[in-house]
Amino acid sequence: MLSRRDALLAAAGLLAARAGANPGGEVAADGAAESLRVLPGKKPLIQRVFRPPNFETPLADLVPLYTANSTFFVRYHLANIPRVDAAAWRLQVGGPSAQRTLTLSLKELRSGFEHATIVALNQCSGNRRGLFTPRVPGVQWGSGAMGNARWSGVRLRDVLHKAGVAGDALEVVLNGTDSSVLPATPDFVKSLPIDRALDESTLIAFEMNGEPLPHWNGAPARLVVPGWTGTYWVKHLSEIRIQPNAFDGFWMKSAYRLPTGAFATARFVSQENTDTTPITEMLVNSLITSPVPGTRLRRGEPARVAGKAWDAGSGIAAVEISIDGRQSWRDARLGPDIGRFAWREFQLPLDTSRSGPLEIAVRARSRNGALQPDHLTPNPSGYHDNMVQITRVEVS
Numbered sequence: 001m002l003s004r005r006d007a008l009l010a011a012a013g014l015l016a017a018r019a020g021a022n023p024g025g026e027v028a029a030d031g032a033a034e035s036l037r038v039l040p041g042k043k044p045l046i047q048r049v050f051r052p053p054n055f056e057t058p059l060a061d062l063v064p065l066y067t068a069n070s071t072f073f074v075r076y077h078l079a080n081i082p083r084v085d086a087a088a089w090r091l092q093v094g095g096p097s098a099q100r101t102l103t104l105s106l107k108e109l110r111s112g113f114e115h116a117t118i119v120a121l122n123q124c125s126g127n128r129r130g131l132f133t134p135r136v137p138g139v140q141w142g143s144g145a146m147g148n149a150r151w152s153g154v155r156l157r158d159v160l161h162k163a164g165v166a167g168d169a170l171e172v173v174l175n176g177t178d179s180s181v182l183p184a185t186p187d188f189v190k191s192l193p194i195d196r197a198l199d200e201s202t203l204i205a206f207e208m209n210g211e212p213l214p215h216w217n218g219a220p221a222r223l224v225v226p227g228w229t230g231t232y233w234v235k236h237l238s239e240i241r242i243q244p245n246a247f248d249g250f251w252m253k254s255a256y257r258l259p260t261g262a263f264a265t266a267r268f269v270s271q272e273n274t275d276t277t278p279i280t281e282m283l284v285n286s287l288i289t290s291p292v293p294g295t296r297l298r299r300g301e302p303a304r305v306a307g308k309a310w311d312a313g314s315g316i317a318a319v320e321i322s323i324d325g326r327q328s329w330r331d332a333r334l335g336p337d338i339g340r341f342a343w344r345e346f347q348l349p350l351d352t353s354r355s356g357p358l359e360i361a362v363r364a365r366s367r368n369g370a371l372q373p374d375h376l377t378p379n380p381s382g383y384h385d386n387m388v389q390i391t392r393v394e395v396s
């Protein structure tokens with residue numbers, strides 16, 4: 001059977017082309033066949049946009065507890081992405097609310113500050129945008145614009161304190177070495193509220209899963225803001241500015257914004273207005289990694305539902321699974337807790353005693369009491385899709 005998306009593609013005459021580019025029959029989390037392409041240094045990923053590179057992780061590569069560097073998703077807004085020479089790279093720290101300016105080499109960054117490691121999920125604000133109905137503009141991500149990794153580096157806080165944070169500091173502005181090819185496209189620059197920048201979990205990371213950062217994931221150093229969506233995790237970080245006023249660049253003022261008050265997440269007060277506010281933390285969410293949509297399970301044979309659940313850092317309290325149209329729910333068994341900003345594995349044996357179609361619904365509950373909803377909260381950019389996902393399989 002064709003999925004909703006494949007039916008649309010077939011109508012547009014695109015399905016054959018995609019199937020041809022996809023001889024291995026890779027599937028994304030929504031069961032659609034996807035075209036896999038290789039970025040230098042990466043394994044095949046689902047190509048959403050070629051230039052700038054936007055590649056998502058296939059469902060099968062979201063099964064390991066730590067997402068491999070070679071399969072970790074890649075998201076860029078601008079197409080000029082120079083390979084940074086780590087020996088020549090410098091991090092500039094300053095701004096009107098800094099007491100002094102610093103210029104740090106990678107060696108100085110590594111040797112001058114205490115090292116810190118944190119396991120954290122990096123999820124794009126627009127993960128699952130491609131599943132929104134009605135369709136919203138933007139990269140049409142499936143469920144693979146995310147990954148869980150062990151990040152090592154130094155605390156942003158320690159670097160800011162070395163520069164000296166003045167009493168009037170309001171935001172910290174972060175820029176990387178990538179840039180646009182067209183002068184009209186604004187440079188990708190983000191800011192954080194000063195308290196989030198000074199939070200001990202915010203890192204300048206130079207390692208990912210024990211290896212130097214891959215080029216496509218921000219070498220030689222990137223920001224890691226555990227619990228907050230990927231947009232703040234600035235790659236190829238080269239400039240940090242501490243300032244007493246709200247940063248008014250395009251990627252704060254106009255992009256990555258939500259209707260004010262629509263979501264119960266951390267506020268970013270200095271960037272808020274009556275209509276819109278920047279996206280901040282992730283919502284409680286989950287992903288079924290197994291069975292894959294469309295699987296034929298054999299009647300009476302052992303099977304299980306497995307996947308991942310996460311939130312912004314309160315931790316996962318429970319994952320519930322329903323196979324009776326969401327009338328009754330059973331608690332899945334949770335895997336090891338590897339840190340409050342990491343995803344948590346879950347699994348539950350699946351009843352295959354009756355033949356016929358089976359609809360598996362999963363919802364996660366966070367320790368702060370949030371539960372995945374049954375419906376989307378509409379927003380113009382298609383962010384924060386955390387509604388209960390359903391995987392359809394067949395028992396025969």
Ligand SMILES: Nc1nc2c(c(=O)[nH]1)N[C@H]1C(S)=C(S)[C@@H](COP(=O)(O)O)O[C@H]1N2
Binds near residue numbers: 176
């Ligand atoms: N320099 C730079 N950093 C960036 C971006 C970018 O376009 N340029 N995109 C951000 C967004 S929106 C996301 S979701 C994450 C994705 O991280 P990844 O590409 O390592 O998976 O990077 C963030 N950091």
Ligand SMILES: [Mo]
Binds near residue numbers: 230
């Ligand atoms: Mo993103």
